Amino acid sequence: MFIHVFEEHSSVIHVLFSAHLISLNVVIAIRLQVPRLALRRRLSALKGGVSRPATWRHRPISFLCYILSVSALRPLASRVTLYRSFPTRLLSRAWGRLNGVELPTWLRKPIYSLYIWTFGVNMQEAAVEDLHHYRNLGEFFRRRLKPAVRPLCASSSDGRILHFGRVKNSEVEQVKGVTYSLENFLGPQNRRDSSSSSSFRDLLLLSPDSDLFHVVVYLAPGDYHCFHSPTDWKVDLRRHFPGSLMSVNPGVARWIKELFCLNERVVLTGQWQHGFFSLTAVGATNVGSIRIYFDQELQTNMPRYSKGSFHDRSYITNKVLKKGEAMGEFNLGSTIVLLFEAPKDFSFNLHPGQRIRVGEGLGSL
Structure with a gap:
């Protein structure tokens, strides 16, 4: 009986860790690049010191290296297309x-x-x-933190700062040099005072003396998986975008343009003391669900939802969140994107790649 129970649960644990290793291997495969010149040098090195070239059937290791190297020379676009065809939503539900x-x-x-x-x-x-x-x-x-382990200040989650700064030309950087459309990310906005000449960024701003800023925080598997309200604000709308569940690892984000617009995400928008405020939880591979504590109707990564659509829920009385209040949680890890309006003299106290924890400050006015 003891042996049977051990074998049963050992197989479960093996599947759990195998699923995570698969996602890591996909990341490594996408990032793999072998220049043609380097390939020729490596193949030449394999022949060095041999007076008579051996046939491939006598060199199985060399043949394997050759096959792997040739496959690595496939165009990046083909590899990205192959990766995007993986059933990441199904695998994530299973996980x-x-x-x-x-x-x-x-x-x-x-x-x-x-x-x-x-x-x-x-x-x-x-x-x-x-x-x-x-x-x-x-x-x-989804373990919780001790009540007083973090100060209540600005950061909404643990993680690593991928990018931050002002929003320019209605484009936001997911990593350095790779941008995505703010309109595609948040979806259409209904503003009575909008005009045909207004940019999407301008539609979000409530004051002409303000500017729009953003922060991208990547949550690794070992990070604290709950996220909190970074400030006092009112949530007007929850918008759920069903989509892919590709890895949000920075290495993948460098190769897939508008990755954050393709992945499943939950966008919360509203207002804080300086105007527009938004917090978006972006899903990723092996993230079984994104949960918002005050929204029991929300269900993510469900088969009935189709990609390319979005589902809104308005909070008629406006959901008021206090600074430091627990808002929701991920399964495993993912990304938080903050978009907020602030006075033009707002400045960040951050640097790219910085580790940050819940409650730590992001900037100053």
């Missing part, structure tokens, strides 16, 4: 279900300890440090 499989108590500590070691998780910040408390991987990913 979400596996996250809910309850682990036996004796197996929880070794599994979670391996994850903690792999991704550098700081369990001293967790509200519950006892690993036996978390019944499944989903609960462990």
